[in-house]
Amino acid sequence: MIQQFYPQVQHDFRYELNKDFNFSAAHFIPHDEAGMCKNVHGHTYFVNITVAGDRLNESGFLVNFQLLKKLVHGRYDHSVLNDITDDYNDKNSEHFPTTEIVARTIWGNIQNYLDQLSNKPKCVQIVVRETPTSYVVYRPKKGDFDGE
Numbered sequence: 001m002i003q004q005f006y007p008q009v010q011h012d013f014r015y016e017l018n019k020d021f022n023f024s025a026a027h028f029i030p031h032d033e034a035g036m037c038k039n040v041h042g043h044t045y046f047v048n049i050t051v052a053g054d055r056l057n058e059s060g061f062l063v064n065f066q067l068l069k070k071l072v073h074g075r076y077d078h079s080v081l082n083d084i085t086d087d088y089n090d091k092n093s094e095h096f097p098t099t100e101i102v103a104r105t106i107w108g109n110i111q112n113y114l115d116q117l118s119n120k121p122k123c124v125q126i127v128v129r130e131t132p133t134s135y136v137v138y139r140p141k142k143g144d145f146d147g148e
Helices: 032-038 066-076 099-114
Strands: 013-026 041-053 122-131 134-138
Touching: 013 066, 032 066, 041 066, 041 099, 066 099, 099 134
Parallel strands: none
Antiparallel strands: 013 041, 041 122, 122 134
């Protein structure tokens, strides 16, 4: 994987980790304005996850890198995103598998997992690159975190 530099997210946490990986998936956008993207097509998505926090867990990790990859790669690799109905649907544009919504959904799935951890890290940024020239950055607002 080529080394990527991503936009930095500002935060006040002591620790920050970043995990890069990719997955291959197909999707389509079920809307007339999507043009050619209405047709089923595929991408190799490149993802960067940024997690931050003040406390390490009992293993000395903020969060295990392998678990982050499993949460996304294990869920989406070699799939048709539209078929993952827990995350996406063809009825509501807020749940179409656009790159923006894929980034937001990855954030939600990761943060739901992190909320269960005793050290309570926060996923502060997701970058999803759909093509070599196009990517989306998703940054939650403070109120998006559980209990805030």
